[in-house]
Amino acid sequence: MRAHPAGPLHGGMTPPPSVGLPPADLGALDPEVWPRSARRVDGELHLGGRPVTELARAHGTPLFVLDEDDFRGRAADFATAFTGADVHYASKAFLCGQVARWLADDGLHLDACSGNELAVALAAGFPAGRIALHGNNKSLVELQLAVDAGIGHVVLDSFDEIDRLVPMAAARVAAGGSPVPVLIRTTVGIEAHTHEFIATAHEDQKFGFSLATGDALTAAVRVIREPALHLSGLHSHIGSQIFDTAGFEAAAHRVVGLMGQVHQATGEVLGELNLGGGFGIAYLPDDDPVTPGDVARRLRTVVAAECAALDLPVPRLAVEPGRAIAGPGTVTLYEIGTIKPVRLGSSGHGAPQVRNYVSVDGGMSDNIRTALYDASYTCVLANRTSDAPPALCRVVGKHCESGDVLVRDLWLPSDVQPGDLLAVAATGAYCWSMASNYNYLLKPPVVAVRDGAATEVVRRQTLADVFALDAVLADVPAPSPAIDQPAPEHPVGARS
Numbered sequence: 001m002r003a004h005p006a007g008p009l010h011g012g013m014t015p016p017p018s019v020g021l022p023p024a025d026l027g028a029l030d031p032e033v034w035p036r037s038a039r040r041v042d043g044e045l046h047l048g049g050r051p052v053t054e055l056a057r058a059h060g061t062p063l064f065v066l067d068e069d070d071f072r073g074r075a076a077d078f079a080t081a082f083t084g085a086d087v088h089y090a091s092k093a094f095l096c097g098q099v100a101r102w103l104a105d106d107g108l109h110l111d112a113c114s115g116n117e118l119a120v121a122l123a124a125g126f127p128a129g130r131i132a133l134h135g136n137n138k139s140l141v142e143l144q145l146a147v148d149a150g151i152g153h154v155v156l157d158s159f160d161e162i163d164r165l166v167p168m169a170a171a172r173v174a175a176g177g178s179p180v181p182v183l184i185r186t187t188v189g190i191e192a193h194t195h196e197f198i199a200t201a202h203e204d205q206k207f208g209f210s211l212a213t214g215d216a217l218t219a220a221v222r223v224i225r226e227p228a229l230h231l232s233g234l235h236s237h238i239g240s241q242i243f244d245t246a247g248f249e250a251a252a253h254r255v256v257g258l259m260g261q262v263h264q265a266t267g268e269v270l271g272e273l274n275l276g277g278g279f280g281i282a283y284l285p286d287d288d289p290v291t292p293g294d295v296a297r298r299l300r301t302v303v304a305a306e307c308a309a310l311d312l313p314v315p316r317l318a319v320e321p322g323r324a325i326a327g328p329g330t331v332t333l334y335e336i337g338t339i340k341p342v343r344l345g346s347s348g349h350g351a352p353q354v355r356n357y358v359s360v361d362g363g364m365s366d367n368i369r370t371a372l373y374d375a376s377y378t379c380v381l382a383n384r385t386s387d388a389p390p391a392l393c394r395v396v397g398k399h400c401e402s403g404d405v406l407v408r409d410l411w412l413p414s415d416v417q418p419g420d421l422l423a424v425a426a427t428g429a430y431c432w433s434m435a436s437n438y439n440y441l442l443k444p445p446v447v448a449v450r451d452g453a454a455t456e457v458v459r460r461q462t463l464a465d466v467f468a469l470d471a472v473l474a475d476v477p478a479p480s481p482a483i484d485q486p487a488p489e490h491p492v493g494a495r496s
C-alpha cells in the first residue's frame with residue numbers, strides 16, 4: 001500500500017460503515033434514549049404532548065425541546081436515591097433561569113464552574129447556600145462574588161487559589177462574617193474509561209490537588225490552619241459518561257484514605273465527601289448506564305466500609321450529576337436541507353455502497369460533541385414515519401467544516417427529503433451550553449414542553465444580538481427576519 005501524501009486520515013477510501021444492520025423499525029423510540037414523554041401519534045413524534053411540526057413551526061429550527069417532566073424526574077430520582085446526601089446538579093451541562101428555578105424548587109444543590117454560571121443561578125433566585133463554585137482558574141472577581149454571595153462551598157483547586165481566597169475570606173471574617181466553607185478537589189489517579197478530554201482524575205491534567213504527590217494533604221493541612229477558611233470536606237470527580245461504578249468506588253477508597261491522613265495529621269474529622277458527577281447516559285439503544293439507585297448503594301457501601309476500616313465517622317455524601325439529569329430529556333429538531341449520495345466504493349459483492357449525506361440547518365455550532373469527542377448520537381425522522389427501505393446516512397450540519405458531523409453513521413428511511421424534520425436524541429447536556437456562533441450561525445432557542453404546553457425558556461439568538469457586539473455593526477440594523485429565523489410560511493413538515 002502506498003502512503004497517502006496528505007496522511008492516513010486522507011488516504012484510501014472511506015472505511016466501511018460501522019453502523020451495523022438496520023433496525024427492524026427505523027422510527028422506533030427506544031425509551032432508554034428518548035425523553036420520557038416521547039411518543040409517535042399518527043406517525044409524528046410528540047414531546048411533552050406537543051407535535052414536533054407545531055413546535056418547529058412556532059419556534060423554528062434548529063430547536064432544543066426540553067421535556068420538563070423528564071428533567072425534573074431524573075433530578076428527583078437522584079434526590080431519592082441519595083436521600084440523606086446532597087445532589088448537586090452540574091450546571092455546566094445546561095443552565096438557564098428556568099432550570100435553576102426548577103432545581104431550587106425541587107431542593108437540589110447546584111454546581112457552577114464559572115462566575116457567570118454562578119451569576120445566572122443567583123439571578124434566578126437559586127439559594128446561595130446550596131451552590132458550590134468549581135474551576136481550575138477562578139479569578140479574583142469570581143472568588144469575590146462567591147464570598148459576597150455566601151455560597152455553600154468554594155471547591156479549591158490550586159495553591160494559587162488558596163492564596164487568592166484567604167485575604168477575601170479574612171476581610172469577611174474581620175467584618176463579622178463566618179469563615180468561607182471550602183472543599184479540596186483531589187486528583188485521585190483513577191484512569192476513567194472515557195474520552196481523554198472528559199477524564200479528569202488521572203495525574204497528567206489540570207484539575208485538583210494530587211493525592212500521589214502529597215499536595216492534597218498539604219493543601220488540607222494548610223486550609224485547616226487558616227482561620228478564615230473552613231474545610232468542610234474533600235471532593236473528587238473522575239470523569240464523564242462513565243458506565244460502571246468501579247471507578248467511583250476506587251476514588252471513594254482513595255479519598256476516604258486521605259480523610260484518614262488528614263485526621264492523623266491534624267485531628268480534624270472532615271464531614272463531607274463529594275464524589276463528583278460523570279454518570280453515563282444512553283445515547284444509543286445499546287448503551288447501558290447505571291441507575292442512580294445502584295450508584296447510591298455502591299457508593300454508600302464503599303464509603304461506609306472505608307470509614308469503618310479507618311475508624312472514621314461516615315461523612316455526608318454528595319454527588320454532582322449533570323448529564324444524567326439534563327441529557328436524556330432534550331432532543332434537537334432540525335430541518336433537512338440537502339441530501340447528497342456519496343459512493344463509498346464496493347460492498348465486496350460488486351454493488352457500490354452509498355452513504356447519503358443528510359444536511360440539516362444547524363450543526364457543530366449547536367452540538368460540538370461529535371466533532372470534539374467523537375460522541376455517538378441517534379436520530380429519527382420526526383414529522384412522519386416511513387416504510388421506505390433503510391439507507392445508510394450521515395447527518396451533517398451546514399458549517400464550513402467537513403468534520404461538522406452530528407450523527408456519524410445511521411440508517412434512515414431512504415425517502416427522507418428536504419423539508420422533513422430530524423430529531424436527534426439526548427442532546428440536553430453539553431450541546432446548548434457549548435454552542436457557538438461559528439459561521440455566524442445563531443444559537444437555537446430552548447423550549448420546555450409539558451402536558452401539551454410549550455414555553456420558550458431561552459429565546460433564539462438574533463442577528464441583531466450578534467451585531468450589537470461588533471464595534472462597526474452595532475448601529476447597523478440587522479436584516480430582519482434574520483437569515484436563520486423561520487419565515488411565517490416556514491415549510492416545516494410540509495411533505496409529511
Ligand SMILES: Cc1ncc(COP(=O)(O)O)c(C=O)c1O
Nearest residue numbers: 090237240277278320321322323
Ligand atoms: C467537577 C465536575 N462535577 C460534575 C461534572 C458533571 O459531569 P456529568 O455531566 O458527566 O455528570 C463535571 C463535568 O465535567 C465536573 O467537572
